[in-house]
Amino acid sequence: MTARSSNSAFIEVRKLSKHFGDFVAVDAVSLKIERGELFSILGGSGCGKTTLLRMLAGFETPTSGQVFLDGVDITNQPPYERPVNMMFQSYAVFPHMTVEQNVAYGLKKERLPKEETASRVREMLSLVKLDDFGARKPNQLSGGQRQRVALARALVKKPKVLLLDEPLAALDKKLREHTQFELMNIQDELGITFVVVTHDQEEAMILSNRIAVMEKGRFEQIGTPKEVYEFPRNRFVADFIGTINTFDGVVQNSGDGIVTVASDECGQSLRALCDKPPKNGSDVCIAVRPEKIFISQYKPDNHEDACLEGVVEDLGYFGNLSLYRIRLATGKVVQVSSQNRRRSIERSFDWDDNVYISWRPRSALVLEP
Amino acid sequence: MKGNSRFVISVLAFGYAFLYLPLLSVIVYSFNDSQLATVWGGFSMRWYGELFKNSQIIDALMLSLKVAVSAATMATLFGTMAGVALSRFGRFRGRNLFTGMITSPMVMPEVITGLSLLLLFVSLQQLTGWPSQRGYGTITIAHTTFAMAYVAVIVQSRLAAMDESLEEAAMDLGGRPFRVMIDITLPLIAPAMLAGWLLAFTLSLDDLVIASFVSGPGGSTLPMLIFSKVKLGVTPDINALATLIMLFVSAGVVLAWAIGRRMQKA
Amino acid sequence: MSRQTGHSDTTWQRIAIALPYLWLLIFFLAPFAIILKISFADPVIAMPPFTPTFGDDGALQITLDNYAFLFTDKLYAVTYLKSVLMAASATALCLLLGFPIAYGIARAEPETRNILLLLIVLPFWISFLLRVYAWMGLLNNYGVINNLLMWAGVTDQPLAMMYTDFAIYIGLVYSYLPFMILPLYATLERMDLDLVEAAQDLGATSTVAFWNITWPLARPGVIAGCLLVFIPATGEYVIPYLLGGPESLLIGRVLFDEFFTNRDWPLASAVAIVLIFLVVIPIVLLQRNQARATENAA
Numbered sequence: 001m002t003a004r005s006s007n008s009a010f011i012e013v014r015k016l017s018k019h020f021g022d023f024v025a026v027d028a029v030s031l032k033i034e035r036g037e038l039f040s041i042l043g044g045s046g047c048g049k050t051t052l053l054r055m056l057a058g059f060e061t062p063t064s065g066q067v068f069l070d071g072v073d074i075t076n077q078p079p080y081e082r083p084v085n086m087m088f089q090s091y092a093v094f095p096h097m098t099v100e101q102n103v104a105y106g107l108k109k110e111r112l113p114k115e116e117t118a119s120r121v122r123e124m125l126s127l128v129k130l131d132d133f134g135a136r137k138p139n140q141l142s143g144g145q146r147q148r149v150a151l152a153r154a155l156v157k158k159p160k161v162l163l164l165d166e167p168l169a170a171l172d173k174k175l176r177e178h179t180q181f182e183l184m185n186i187q188d189e190l191g192i193t194f195v196v197v198t199h200d201q202e203e204a205m206i207l208s209n210r211i212a213v214m215e216k217g218r219f220e221q222i223g224t225p226k227e228v229y230e231f232p233r234n235r236f237v238a239d240f241i242g243t244i245n246t247f248d249g250v251v252q253n254s255g256d257g258i259v260t261v262a263s264d265e266c267g268q269s270l271r272a273l274c275d276k277p278p279k280n281g282s283d284v285c286i287a288v289r290p291e292k293i294f295i296s297q298y299k300p301d302n303h304e305d306a307c308l309e310g311v312v313e314d315l316g317y318f319g320n321l322s323l324y325r326i327r328l329a330t331g332k333v334v335q336v337s338s339q340n341r342r343r344s345i346e347r348s349f350d351w352d353d354n355v356y357i358s359w360r361p362r363s364a365l366v367l368e369p
Numbered sequence: 370m371k372g373n374s375r376f377v378i379s380v381l382a383f384g385y386a387f388l389y390l391p392l393l394s395v396i397v398y399s400f401n402d403s404q405l406a407t408v409w410g411g412f413s414m415r416w417y418g419e420l421f422k423n424s425q426i427i428d429a430l431m432l433s434l435k436v437a438v439s440a441a442t443m444a445t446l447f448g449t450m451a452g453v454a455l456s457r458f459g460r461f462r463g464r465n466l467f468t469g470m471i472t473s474p475m476v477m478p479e480v481i482t483g484l485s486l487l488l489l490f491v492s493l494q495q496l497t498g499w500p501s502q503r504g505y506g507t508i509t510i511a512h513t514t515f516a517m518a519y520v521a522v523i524v525q526s527r528l529a530a531m532d533e534s535l536e537e538a539a540m541d542l543g544g545r546p547f548r549v550m551i552d553i554t555l556p557l558i559a560p561a562m563l564a565g566w567l568l569a570f571t572l573s574l575d576d577l578v579i580a581s582f583v584s585g586p587g588g589s590t591l592p593m594l595i596f597s598k599v600k601l602g603v604t605p606d607i608n609a610l611a612t613l614i615m616l617f618v619s620a621g622v623v624l625a626w627a628i629g630r631r632m633q634k635a
Numbered sequence: 636m637s638r639q640t641g642h643s644d645t646t647w648q649r650i651a652i653a654l655p656y657l658w659l660l661i662f663f664l665a666p667f668a669i670i671l672k673i674s675f676a677d678p679v680i681a682m683p684p685f686t687p688t689f690g691d692d693g694a695l696q697i698t699l700d701n702y703a704f705l706f707t708d709k710l711y712a713v714t715y716l717k718s719v720l721m722a723a724s725a726t727a728l729c730l731l732l733g734f735p736i737a738y739g740i741a742r743a744e745p746e747t748r749n750i751l752l753l754l755i756v757l758p759f760w761i762s763f764l765l766r767v768y769a770w771m772g773l774l775n776n777y778g779v780i781n782n783l784l785m786w787a788g789v790t791d792q793p794l795a796m797m798y799t800d801f802a803i804y805i806g807l808v809y810s811y812l813p814f815m816i817l818p819l820y821a822t823l824e825r826m827d828l829d830l831v832e833a834a835q836d837l838g839a840t841s842t843v844a845f846w847n848i849t850w851p852l853a854r855p856g857v858i859a860g861c862l863l864v865f866i867p868a869t870g871e872y873v874i875p876y877l878l879g880g881p882e883s884l885l886i887g888r889v890l891f892d893e894f895f896t897n898r899d900w901p902l903a904s905a906v907a908i909v910l911i912f913l914v915v916i917p918i919v920l921l922q923r924n925q926a927r928a929t930e931n932a933a
Contacts, residue, residue, distance in 0.1 A: 059537055079540045092538035096556045105552070106542030150538075157542065373742050380735035381751075387732075387809065388758055391769035394779050398772060408777070451655040458648055463656070470659040476862070476919055478870020480887045481907045484894060485666030488904070491683050492669055514662045517655065547647050575763050578872050578891075592764050599764075599877065603772045611765040618760045626753055 009068075010035040010193060011056070011161060016065030018051050025051040027217035028065065033210075038187050038194045040204040043214035044240070050165060052214070053197045057086045057163050070160060080109070085154035086163040089170070091146045093138045099125070099149050100134040106157040124156040127186065144175050151183075155190065162187075164196045168203055180206055201241045205229065213237050235367050238287050245293075245334050247286045248369055251278050259366050261286050267330045270306045272364035285369045290337040292363035295324060295349065299356045307358040310334065312349050324349065326357055392615060399608035416609035426594060426610065433574055433591040436505060440512035441569035447513065448520025448569070449562055453554065455521070456528040457536075472522070474515040483582030486511045490583060504588030511583045512573040519572065520565030527561035528554075567625070667911075674701055674904035685901045701905035711889070711906070718886040719914065721800070722868035725807035729815040729864050730857065732808065737819035737856075738849075741826075752820065759813045767806050767877050774802050774878070798880035806874035811867065815860040822856030823849075858925050862918065869914055886910060 009032035018026040026048045033039045041049045054060045056067060058079035066075045074082055085106070094102050100121055107117040125131055128148040138146055147167070154162055167183065168176045184207060187194050198204050204211050205225040212222045213236075220240075221233040232238035235246065247270060249263030254277035261284055262269050270286045278284055294300070300307060310326040313333060317340075324336045336357055338348075349355055373381075399417075403410025420426060451471050455464075474482060490500055490507050500507055535557070539549040577592040584593065598607055675697035676685040690696045705711045740751045758766060773779045774796040781793040796802055826849070834844040872887035879885070886906065894903035 057537075057541060059540075079537070080543045080545050084541075086538070086541045088534040088538055090532050090534050092532060092534040094535060094539070094553060105539065105544075109543030109548070153538075153542065373739050377735050377739040377742070380732070381739040384732060384736040384812075385751075385754060388754070388812070391773055391809070392758070392761070392766070394772055395765070395769045447655040447658055450651040454648070454652045454655070458652065461652060467652070467656055467659070470663050471655075473919075474663060476866050476915060478867060478887060478910065478915070480870050480872055480890045481670075481911060481915075484890065484903060484907055485670045486662065488669045488673060488900070489662065489666040495683070510662060514658070517658070521655075546645075550647075571760050577764050578887075582894075592762065595762075595764055595768070596873070599768050599771065603768075603775065603778075607765075607768065608772070611762075611768065614765060615761050619757060622753070622757055622760050626749075630749075 010070055012068040014066045017063045018060055019063045024217050029219055036191050036193055037209045038207055040196045040198055040208035040211045041214055042198055042201060042204040042211050044199060047214045048217040049197045049214050053163050053165055057084060058082050083160040085157050085159035087150045087154050087167055089166040091150040093146050093149050095138050099136050102149055103153045103156050120156055124152040128152045143170055161193045166198055243335055244287045244289055251280050251282050251284055265332045266308055266328055271361040272366050273362045274366040283369045285367045287365040287367050288359050290335040293336045293357050293359045295336050295338055296356050300358050305358045305360055307356055309356055312351055312353045312355055395608050396612045399612040416605045419606050420609050429589050429591040429594040436508045437570045437573040439509045440516055440573045441566045443513040444516035444520050444569040445562055445566045448517035448565055449524050451521040452524030456525050471518055474518040479578035482515055483579040487582040503583055503585030507583045508580050511579050516569035516572050519568050523561050523565045524558055527558050531557055670904045670907055673901050674908050676901045678899050678901050684898050701901050705905055705909060714884050714886050714889050718869050722865050725804055725868050726861050726865045728808045729812050733812055733815035733819055737816045737823055740820055741823035755813050755816050767874055770806055802878035803875050806878045807868050811864040814863040818859035819856040822853050826852050862922050
């Protein structure tokens with residue numbers, strides 16, 4: 001209890017590990033989260049994100065490492081003593097209690113006076129727009145309403161941190177979009193630090209101030225949504241968040257922050273901007289997001305840009321945008337997406353059309369292979 | 370009955386007839402006036418009257434009920450503890466032995482359970498003087514031992530189906546483990562405990578073999594009394610008794626079923 | 636997922652473990668030690684009617700006579716074998732009758748299904764003894780069935796059904812049928828009907844679909860049901876006593892008689908020990924292996 005956190009970070013996770021037998025669920029991760037942040041831990045199933053969250057809540061005892069909250073070491077505090085609350089993936093709304101009793105449960109454990117409990121419960125139910133539902137039992141509520149009961153029940157305790165385990169996974173698409181913004185508004189209003197665990201990259205991008213991308217018990221990258229999307233640190237992150245085209249190649253030349261890479265996969269050299277250019281002759285991979293690629297019928301005359309020729313192999317119409325799969329002469333298939341700006345019944349491009357695809361050097365990334 | 374072939378439907382019909390016709394014949398013959406159980410001598414209620422005058426039967430019934438209520442209650446208490454311990458307390462020393470002992474009474478032939486418990490009681494009496502006589506106490510202990518296994522299994526399967534995050538949520542909201550057990554776990558497994566109690570009660574009322582071993586002179590349960598009578602053949606007053614028991618049990622089961630259904634719908 | 640074992644208030648947890656644990660140690664495990672002990676003693680005419688494990692001079696006095704007797708006297712071997720065979724046949728009959736019934740219930744409309752299920756469970760709550768007793772009235776020489784047959788002119792002599800092996804089979808199947816149907820129903824009900832339809836869609840006849848899809852998927856239920864019928868049927872006492880003839884010596888009845896009629900406690904104990912080690916334990920182990928195999932396959 002006496003050990004203090006080294007600096008001002010609100011939550012600090014220091015070299016935290018959790019082993020289940022031989023399996024390493026969380027592998028010595030470190031993390032700092034600021035007060036008032038909405039922080040997401042993003043990863044596929046089995047990456048260790050839920051175990052990490054459960055260690056923050058106190059349900060799992062770490063194998064090694066420490067957790068500090070507001071400067072206090074809470075590593076060995078049981079969940080019922082931590083000033084942290086959690087919203088469970090299943091919502092875990094107590095089925096034998098009314099909505100009011102559910103929300104009041106945590107306050108009763110704090111032995112607050114009855115009047116204060118009642119008024120805080122009322123306040124919280126109104127915040128989540130369930131004013132008239134206090135006397136209902138959970139089985140009389142919809143999924144979205146149950147989710148709000150779980151949220152109110154956790155928030156009414158005024159926790160320092162709210163942990164949310166896949167908060168939106170159980171909701172249908174429309175409701176999910178609506179709830180995303182509601183969650184953000186509530187977080188804004190109360191100023192409570194949120195830590196969200198999710199497998200849904202879109203959800204993480206929309207909700208969070210910062211994202212930690214997790215894989216095999218480790219963080220691959222921590223950064224703002226823009227950083228992890230536009231400047232992924234490695235191929236895993238680039239692949240996991242959104243779609244990306246990659247071309248393997250060898251560095252031919254680097255200087256002035258520009259790298260030239262010879263790639264057999266596209267049959268020519270590609271140029272990309274890079275702050276820390278790798279050595280000549282090293283294996284790298286050039287990565288470009290589909291929406292950064294232009295598609296045209298004629299060869300563009302800008303020689304700075306990378307430009308490849310190919311044939312439309314597949315196309316998909318999504319209303320707001322169209323997706324193309326372009327097959328290059330080398331056999332490599334490149335994904336391109338383009339906004340449907342004009343309203344037209346005819347397609348801009350059709351199957352088997354010969355097209356040119358191009359992108360600016362600064363749109364491309366240089367990643368380790 | 371979509372998707373059921375004619376074959377399946379005829380087996381169903383045969384099966385239910387097989388299950389219920391024998392019971393029906395007992396009911397019909399309980400209203401037989403004749404002293405000879407197998408010869409129809411006209412409709413009569415006389416055997417029901419005789420039944421209530423028979424103090425032996427009333428005494429045996431009272432003993433059986435007393436044993437069943439006590440044994441079911443103790444079995445529910447211990448069985449719930451065991452079920453909760455096995456599904457919620459993680460690993461503890463001696464867990465494997467515990468699991469084995471909990472499930473074994475269910476697969477043990479009754480003659481063996483009965484014999485082993487009697488030998489225990491005899492040895493205990495030699496060593497400590499207790500139990501000085503066998504009857505209500507020893508039968509209750511024996512029934513508790515084998516019925517708690519059933520309660521434990523019911524409670525365990527209810528807990529396995531229950532979302533563990535309910536208990537975690539309560540702990541997260543500030544409930545200490547013991548409070549969580551009282552506030553959340555017990556109310557949610559209460560239906561399973563009730564089902565376990567009813568099962569234990571029925572098993573106890575039903576048991577003949579184990580009670581025959583561990584009971585002493587004078588302590589006859591209802592099945593023991595019935596057995597001593599039917600050993601000699603079919604008797605009309607047992608027909609009447611059987612009819613009454615079937616009536617009570619069916620009414621109880623149907624009522625419980627109807628209540629259960631209404632609760633599910635609400 | 637480990638629980639909060641490291642935290643302070645676990646006293647109540649220890650109590651919740653200790654109470655049932657102690658109870659079972661005293662009233663379940665200890666009795667077996669005693670049976671084992673007595674099975675090595677000599678019978679004497681005294682109370683209790685067996686020699687102590689340690690003589691007056693403190694010397695260990697154990698004897699294998701009881702076991703030697705069990706294994707040399709052909710009567711016992713035959714009795715064990717007959718009990719196991721009868722229980723196995725009764726189990727097979729229960730399966731044969733119970734499977735279509737469970738299948739029919741599982742495939743019925745939900746409303747009908749509930750009522751059908753209730754009707755299967757209902758006899759279970761009614762006294763076992765009385766259900767066996769009901770057959771005494773039916774199978775008797777002057778019982779309902781013979782009266783009917785003679786009235787219909789099928790036979791003019793009553794058929795001897797009571798006090799035969801046939802009556803024991805009837806009693807066993809009748810009493811244990813619900814134990815077979817319920818686990819079967821539980822697995823069949825959970826089974827996805829689409830699987831069978833998919834098999835038929837891929838060209839299987841309904842018979843082939845049954846053997847390829849339904850039967851293998853129902854196996855856990857079949858095993859559970861057979862176990863629930865076979866073990867109690869092996870040690871059954873009431874049914875052979877009430878419905879079987881005096882020559883129908885099944886092991887449960889032999890044990891009962893050795894104990895109560897012959898007052899040979901050591902021999903009865905040895906009979907029980909052999910029954911446990913030859914029948915109960917092998918079957919439980921077999922079932923555990925099967926369950927593990929099914930788990931691994933899933």
